[in-house]
């Protein structure tokens with residue numbers, strides 16, 4: 693009965709992080725007061741999501757961080773694909789499901805851990821950091837579809853593929869997934885980090901193997 697499955701990235705398809713932004717900030721030892729000012733600015737509505745993302749990426753840019761530094765941060769934080777991720781994606785594909793990413797994560801994570809992601813997923817909503825030939829940060833394209841925007845992305849992608857949101861599944865782990873979890877026909881909280889997502893979801897899975905979602909989707 694389900695035709696399209698949307699995944700969050702950090703903490704859902706990728707293990708050992710709840711936020712890649714936090715991984716990079718921590719690894720690069722970014723001043724917490726400066727970061728927290730921007731978080732407060734976003735939460736109070738003083739700055740937009742895009743301005744918040746640009747603010748944080750500019751901090752890394754000013755520190756001269758290169759593509760290789762981002763890779764080192766992911767390696768030393770032991771980021772990896774969630775157990776069962778490849779088998780799960782291929783099982784869903786075999787059953788004809790459209791696969792979508794709706795995430796506030798950053799493209800370099802997928803480039804590093806799931807390099808074929810553009811072949812595997814029909815649509816990818818994520819923030820992109822671009823690097824120049826020497827490895828320096830050249831630009832940022834922040835996603836418009838994090839937080840409440842995740843539900844907008846779900847409606848957009850359902851329309852594109854000619855399915856109803858009731859035929860869509862969403863799998864996520866954190867507070868930024870609450871809005872989309874309420875919207876999807878089947879919402880799965882995967883190792884949820886917050887009670888609000890548990891309450892908004894149809895199913896809760898507490899096990900670090902994402903293939904546990906399959907029986908709920910495929911029946």
Ligand SMILES: [Mg+2]
Pocket residue numbers: 700701702703704710864865866
């Ligand atoms: Mg997440």
